[in-house]
Amino acid sequence: MYELLLQVDPRLESLQLQLFVVTTTVGAIGLLVARFARANDGSSPRIEGGDLLALDDAETTRSEDGDSPASDEPHDHSNNTDVDVETIFYETLEEHHQSAVAPAAIEWETRAARVGEQWTTTLYIAEYPDYPSDGYLSDLFTLTDVEFDVTARIRPRNQERARNELQEIADDLQVDADLERSVRSTYLQERANTAAATYNAVESGQHVFSQSILITVRAETRPQLREAARKVRSTLREDPANLTPKTALCRQDLALQSAAPIGPNVFERESIALGGAVGALLASPHNATILEPGGVEFGTHRHTGSPVVIDPFARENGYAMFVVGDTGSGKSFASKQNFIRSIEQSPDRIGIILEPLNNWAGVADALGATRITVGGTLGLNPLEIRPTPAHVQRAMGEDASPFNEKLDDAMSFLTNFFALRDISLNDRRTTVERALREAYLRKGITDDVDTHGNESPTIRDMMDVFEEMIETPDPFVVRSAAETAKLQADATWLLDQFRPFEAGGRYENLGKPSEFDIRDEKVVYLDLAQREGSVDSSTALTMQLLISLVYERAKSSDAEIVFYLDEARYLMKDAASLSFLETVFRHHRHHDLSIRLITQTVDEFFQHPESEAILDQCAVKQFHRLDGMDKHWADEFGLNYAQMRFVQDAIPGNEDTGYSEALVGVDGEWRGIQVRALPREKDVIDFDPRASAQSFTPPAEHSVSETNTMPGSDPADGPPRRSMK
Helix, strand or coil: CEEEEEECCCCCCEEEEEEEEEECCCCEEEEEEEEEECCCCCCCCEEEEEEEEEECHHHHCCCCCCCCCCCCCCCCCCCCHHHHHHHHHHHHHHHHHHHHHCCCCEEECCCCEEECCEEEEEEEEEECCCCCCCCCCCCHHHCCCCEEEEEEEEEECCHHHHHHHHHHHHHHHHHHHHHCCCCHHHHHHHHHHHHHHHHHHHHCCCCEEEEEEEEEEEECCHHHHHHHHHHHHHHHHCCCCCCEEEECCCCHHHHHHHHCCCCCCCCCCCEEEEHHHHHHHHCCCCCCCCECCCCEEEEEECCCCCEEEECHHHCCCCCEEEEECCCCCCHHHHHHHHHHHHHHHCCCCEEEEEECCCCCHHHHHHCCCEEEECCCCCCCCCCCCCCCCHHHHHHHCCCCCHHHHHHHHHHHHHHHHHHHCCCCCHHHHHHHHHHHHHHHHHCCCCCCHHHHHCCCCCHHHHHHHHHHHHHCCHHHCCCCCCHHHHHHHHHHHHHHHCHHHCCCCCCHHHHCCCCCCCCCCCEEEEECCCCCCCCCCCHHHHHHHHHHHHHHHHHCCCCCEEEEECCCHHHHCCHHHHHHHHHHHHHHHHHCEEEEEEECCCHHHHCCHHHHHHHHCEEEEEECCCCCCCHHHHHHHCCCHHHHHHHHHCCCCCCCCCCEEEEEEECCEEEEEEECCCHHHHHHHHCCHHHCCCCCCCCCCCCCCCCCCCCCCCHHHCCCCHHHC
């Protein structure tokens, strides 16, 4: 057995580390005293020396022949230096412990005690809820303006004995309920049913524990103590705790002793708890905030006011996130603020915006974004493929095939194109797949990643293949000459259907090579050219195409890319788009691509298996006010009752409050935050290019001592970047 005692006294010029070693196998007792010199320069103490003092077995234990002194005789230490050292050691240690931790005096009162210079009152939990919520003491640990200690004692009970006791209690309560003939019988029956349910749980294997919780509240004055105790009691009574705290009347001395971390439980007030209740208690302590290096501030903790700083790129299970909330809840404002902070946090980070309703046009204009109008003449090639770096391919796995993924992506786009026009490919799908693969082969592109740097084919190249199938079908026949007629008929029909991709057609720009790149841009705004408030049936098709193009460019970019996708519900409702989108989400982190979805409802994430898989890839989840957050959806996202209610009642953003509320989840932990914007951020977010004939001009620069500078900016970095001019 080894007992390690660390003695530290700031009044001493040196430190002593005393290790008391008892070795029962050889019957010897040794005392090791090692002396450490205190370092004046703040470095670690150094060992000065040490002594090992051995105590003879004959001096401490009775010998077999009875020659050792009798235990009741006076013990003479005059000639026993070793025992003198031991005695001195313990006496000195006790004195140092007392002087270090014990107060000078204690005044006991009925409801409180004055311990040294502080007033204290100790509470105990008299009643617990039958089914406590996970982390039910979490709100207590966010009371930063109250000084208190929490001592929870959990002791395993003998399983068989506990089961017998519970059976007796359940039987007695049932007898009382059966004998009672008044209105009280209903109450007794409920207690009997609860006791029976507890017994059944233990019979089924649940472990039984004795549990006690003591809370010692501290303050400098009696009025401050009274107010602090009121706050603690209120927090313990409300959700999610739902406890019954009581003051230890006339027993403050016993309660304070029991609340000590190493003292015995002399208060002796315990309750029976099952394993689930113990787990709910142990889930309570957690960090109220999160401060990640390289992250951006999502908001401030609603209780403590401390910043909540998160880096989505630091997540091990993916860089994606989603934001959901009712109209007017503040989700768009918070998303725009997060976008601004994300791109300003790193000079090498690229920001991309894709949304169909022009709600981000002002932010894009204020940030000097490169605007790409999809409905215009700029070439956007749905068949474009980019090389996959070797390190990314290794991370994706040996069985991954970027070429096959691109074929699936292109077929998904073409399938949506026909679905948009209420046309089904049916058995013509095989002919489309044959022409698609042939178009890539003619550009020298195969499953070999080294060929993916070749010029990509276009849909017009596929039309050339259809034309050859009509004129010379033999090279495309697999086995039987009977295929010829079918092949020619399919190619003729498909050639006519692909006419919108020809020059002068509605989708003329989608039949040309892509004519834009993101590598040299800081911010890119993908404009779907929709009328304000209007989304037509081609929205999902166009959004899918743009996601594909961004994904391909992310492969060849060394920069981190923040990709905000607003009105994501249009994609989630389209089953034909989800297969490719799931692939993008599965591999996005290999390309340093952080996709951030914004939507108004959560039900679309559970309509298809692919959309659920996409949701699982979102490591950061942020809920603004959402009336539809009921128990069903709360269970799906792992929210407890208090968190569900917070989402239902979250304060929407408005000028009066100056902030909006949100619940943000990271790595399974949820935190309520308040989202506030700095003045310059608000100017960028609220900028309306239609209301001003001039481009955005930021407010005058302020001194570096002021706080309303852009997040992530550093005066030492020189003048602001072009995107903020």
